[in-house]
Amino acid sequence: MIVDAKIEDLLGKILTKIEVGYDKKEIYFYTSCGKRYSQYHDQNCCEQVLIEDICGDLDDLIGAPILLAEEVTYEDKTPDGFEERDHQSYCWTFYKLATINGYVTIRWYGSSNGFYGVKVNMIVEDVEENNQIN
Numbered sequence: 001m002i003v004d005a006k007i008e009d010l011l012g013k014i015l016t017k018i019e020v021g022y023d024k025k026e027i028y029f030y031t032s033c034g035k036r037y038s039q040y041h042d043q044n045c046c047e048q049v050l051i052e053d054i055c056g057d058l059d060d061l062i063g064a065p066i067l068l069a070e071e072v073t074y075e076d077k078t079p080d081g082f083e084e085r086d087h088q089s090y091c092w093t094f095y096k097l098a099t100i101n102g103y104v105t106i107r108w109y110g111s112s113n114g115f116y117g118v119k120v121n122m123i124v125e126d127v128e129e130n131n132q133i134n
């Protein structure tokens with residue numbers, strides 16, 4: 001069964017594997033309890049939403065409980081320290097995750113002509129170990 005999720009749902013979970021899609025349009029978090037959390041965006045015409053940067057080492061999130069899991073969003077506003085972009089509608093979304101081993105920020109950037117949403121979606125589903133993507 002697939003259910004909507006939030007990044008905060010990862011708090012206390014132990015990740016066993018993290019995969020970033022080859023086109024940077026999705027990221028998968030596998031947990032020790034047999035769940036897969038997926039972040040993605042259903043692309044439409046005249047928009048683009050991608051993982052623009054990952055700051056930190058994703059391996060620092062493997063094998064220890066997640067102690068920090070938060071989302072920070074800037075809609076139609078550029079965060080301090082970033083260059084202005086020329087888009088009618090845009091959204092910066094920062095996902096901050098940490099374990100005792102380290103801290104990672106996943107930065108998504110979405111832009112459109114103003115008629116489409118550019119938010120990141122997150123779902124959770126049960127997976128079997130042998131069905132995980134390698």
